[in-house]
Amino acid sequence: MTSVASGSRTLRPPRTGRSNGQWAVDGREPLNPNEAFKAADNGLNVRERIETTYARDGFDSIPGEDLHGRFRWWGLYTQRKPGIDGGRTAQLEPHELEDKFFMLRVRTDGQLLSPAHLRVLGGISTDFARESADISDRQNIQYHWIAIEDVPEIWRRLESVGLQTTEACGDTPRGFLGSPVAGVAADEIIDPTELIKVITDRWLGDPELSNLPRKFKTAITGHPSLDVVHEINDISLVGVVHPELGPGYDLWVGGGLSTAPRLAERIGVFVSEEDAPDVWHGVIQIFRDYGFRRMRTKARLKFVMAEWGPAKFREVLETEYLGRALPDGPAPAPATGPGDHVGVHEQKDGRFYVGAAPTVGRISGTKLTTLAELIEQVGADGVRLTAHQKLVVLGVPADGVDTLVAGLEELGLTTTPSPFRRTTMACTGIEYCKLAIVDTKDTATAVIAELENRLAGIELDTPIALHVNGCPNSCARIQTADIGLKGLITTNDAGENVPGFQVHLGGGLASPERDEAGLGRTVRGLKVQASELADYVERLVRRFAEQRAAGESFATWAHRVTDEELT
Incomplete structure (x- = not known):
C-alpha cells in the first residue's frame, strides 16, 4: 500500500465513502465552519491582537471568529448577560445571550500554589473580577466580570508567578488534573509532579497540538485513592507497580461525559516514567490525526475509541507514533480512600x-x-x-x-464538612454560563443547608454525592454521581414553566465504596422542580437508609430498586 508523507511520519491514503474529517485518512480540507476558522488562523495567534488592539479599542472592536472562537485558546469565554431566564437559552443567538464581560480560566495543572501565587490570584479577583473566583472540578480558578481592557495586565500578573491561561479552553490540551498530594503522601506509588511539568513545558502552546478536533483532557496520579477521576478523561496515567519493572503508570484512554457519556478503557500497557511523555504525545497526536472532525458532536477521542477498541488503539500508538512496543501492565488496585483528601x-x-x-x-x-x-x-x-x-x-x-x-x-x-457539603458539586450555571438553563451554585448551596438540618439525625456510613448541572453538558459530572441533576425547564401544577432537573441515579467513579466506575440510570419521566429539590433528595436518602442492605452503597441500591421507589 502506498502511503502519503506528512512531517516525520506516514499517513494512510484516503478511504472511499463518507469522510469523517480525519486528517490521517481524509486530508485536511475543513468540513464545517468551526474547522474553517481554525484552519484560517491558529487560535494561539489571537493573543497578540488582544494585547495590541482589542484591549486598547474595547469589546466592540472584536470580530466574531476571535470573540466566539479563538479567545478560548487563551481561557476566555463571554459570560451570560444578567436577567435572561433559562427558557430563552436555546432561543437566542450567542450575541444576544452574552454580556461584554468574560469568564477567564486559569489553569494550575496540579501545581502547588504558594502564598505568592495565592496573592496574585486573590488580587486579580479583587481588582478585576468583582471578587469572583471559583475552584472548578478541573483544578482551575475561574473568574467572571473580566473586561477585555484588563486582560493584558492580568496575564502579566499571572505569568510573573508562573501561572497561565494558555489553552485553558478551546480545541487544545486543556488543564491537567494532577494528584493534590503528589510528592507528600506517605502511601504514594509514584510522584507525577515532574512528569506533568515536562509535558506542559514541552507541548503546551505548541502550534502542532493547538488544532485538535475538540478539547483533550489529561489526568495523572500516583496516589492509590485514584484522585483524578481517571475514568472520564481523554487520557489518564494512573500509578501502578509492575511486578518486574517497578513503579509506573497504567494507560486509560477515551473517557468523557456530556450528552454521550463513555468511560475510559485500559489500553493494557505499562508506561514507565521515562516513556510517559512520549506516550502522552502519541495519544494526543492520534486524536489530532484520527479524531472525527466532520461533526462537532462526534469530535471527542471517546468516539475513536468506541470505533477502534483498546487493541487497535494500542497497535496504532505503538507502530505509528512510538515506533516501539510497550510492555503489558497491571491494572490499578481499588481506591484506598476518598479522592478529595478532606x-x-x-x-x-x-x-x-x-x-x-x-x-x-x-x-x-x-x-x-x-x-x-x-x-x-x-x-x-x-x-x-x-x-x-x-x-x-x-x-x-x-x-x-x-x-x-x-x-x-x-x-x-x-x-x-457535613456529608452533603463534602460531596456536592455544582457547575457555573445560569448566573454566568450562556449554555445554562437553571441556577446551580445558589440552588446547591441552599439544598446543602436544608439537608444538613433535615438529615442531621441519619447516620450514613457511605457518602452520597450530589452533582448539580445547569445544562446537558455535564461539567459537574452528573452521570457519575450518586444523585446527578441536569438542568431543564419543567412545568408546575399551575402550568407554568419553572426551573427543574432531570435525575440520574447510581453513578460513580472509583472509590472505596465501589470496585469500578459506572454511569447513573434515569427514571423515565422523573423531573424535579428546583424549588422542591431538597424535598426530593431528603425523601430519597431516607428511603435508602430504610431499605439498604448491610454495607450496601447508594449506587447499588439505586440500580436494584424500582422506578417507583426512586421518585
Missing part, C-alpha cells in the same frame, strides 16, 4: 496535609489573599486544588495544624 493527614516527612471544603467550589479574592497569609503564618508550603472543587494545604508543621484548621473554618473552608 481532613488532616500525615505526610511522609512527618508534616501534614489538610483538605478543606468550600461550598460548591465558591471562593473569593479576599479569601484567597487571607489564605496566603494563613499559610505563611503556620509555615505551610502552599495549596493544591482537587478534582472535587476542594483545596488541600500541604506541608503543615504539626504545631500549626490546629491554627490552620481554625483559620480555614473562619474562611468558610471547613476540614470537617
Whole structure:
C-alpha cells in the first residue's frame, strides 16, 4: 500500500465513502465552519491582537471568529448577560445571550500554589473580577466580570508567578488534573509532579497540538485513592507497580461525559516514567490525526475509541507514533480512600496535609489573599486544588495544624464538612454560563443547608454525592454521581414553566465504596422542580437508609430498586 508523507511520519491514503474529517485518512480540507476558522488562523495567534488592539479599542472592536472562537485558546469565554431566564437559552443567538464581560480560566495543572501565587490570584479577583473566583472540578480558578481592557495586565500578573491561561479552553490540551498530594503522601506509588511539568513545558502552546478536533483532557496520579477521576478523561496515567519493572503508570484512554457519556478503557500497557511523555504525545497526536472532525458532536477521542477498541488503539500508538512496543501492565488496585483528601493527614516527612471544603467550589479574592497569609503564618508550603472543587494545604508543621484548621473554618473552608457539603458539586450555571438553563451554585448551596438540618439525625456510613448541572453538558459530572441533576425547564401544577432537573441515579467513579466506575440510570419521566429539590433528595436518602442492605452503597441500591421507589 502506498502511503502519503506528512512531517516525520506516514499517513494512510484516503478511504472511499463518507469522510469523517480525519486528517490521517481524509486530508485536511475543513468540513464545517468551526474547522474553517481554525484552519484560517491558529487560535494561539489571537493573543497578540488582544494585547495590541482589542484591549486598547474595547469589546466592540472584536470580530466574531476571535470573540466566539479563538479567545478560548487563551481561557476566555463571554459570560451570560444578567436577567435572561433559562427558557430563552436555546432561543437566542450567542450575541444576544452574552454580556461584554468574560469568564477567564486559569489553569494550575496540579501545581502547588504558594502564598505568592495565592496573592496574585486573590488580587486579580479583587481588582478585576468583582471578587469572583471559583475552584472548578478541573483544578482551575475561574473568574467572571473580566473586561477585555484588563486582560493584558492580568496575564502579566499571572505569568510573573508562573501561572497561565494558555489553552485553558478551546480545541487544545486543556488543564491537567494532577494528584493534590503528589510528592507528600506517605502511601504514594509514584510522584507525577515532574512528569506533568515536562509535558506542559514541552507541548503546551505548541502550534502542532493547538488544532485538535475538540478539547483533550489529561489526568495523572500516583496516589492509590485514584484522585483524578481517571475514568472520564481523554487520557489518564494512573500509578501502578509492575511486578518486574517497578513503579509506573497504567494507560486509560477515551473517557468523557456530556450528552454521550463513555468511560475510559485500559489500553493494557505499562508506561514507565521515562516513556510517559512520549506516550502522552502519541495519544494526543492520534486524536489530532484520527479524531472525527466532520461533526462537532462526534469530535471527542471517546468516539475513536468506541470505533477502534483498546487493541487497535494500542497497535496504532505503538507502530505509528512510538515506533516501539510497550510492555503489558497491571491494572490499578481499588481506591484506598476518598479522592478529595478532606481532613488532616500525615505526610511522609512527618508534616501534614489538610483538605478543606468550600461550598460548591465558591471562593473569593479576599479569601484567597487571607489564605496566603494563613499559610505563611503556620509555615505551610502552599495549596493544591482537587478534582472535587476542594483545596488541600500541604506541608503543615504539626504545631500549626490546629491554627490552620481554625483559620480555614473562619474562611468558610471547613476540614470537617457535613456529608452533603463534602460531596456536592455544582457547575457555573445560569448566573454566568450562556449554555445554562437553571441556577446551580445558589440552588446547591441552599439544598446543602436544608439537608444538613433535615438529615442531621441519619447516620450514613457511605457518602452520597450530589452533582448539580445547569445544562446537558455535564461539567459537574452528573452521570457519575450518586444523585446527578441536569438542568431543564419543567412545568408546575399551575402550568407554568419553572426551573427543574432531570435525575440520574447510581453513578460513580472509583472509590472505596465501589470496585469500578459506572454511569447513573434515569427514571423515565422523573423531573424535579428546583424549588422542591431538597424535598426530593431528603425523601430519597431516607428511603435508602430504610431499605439498604448491610454495607450496601447508594449506587447499588439505586440500580436494584424500582422506578417507583426512586421518585
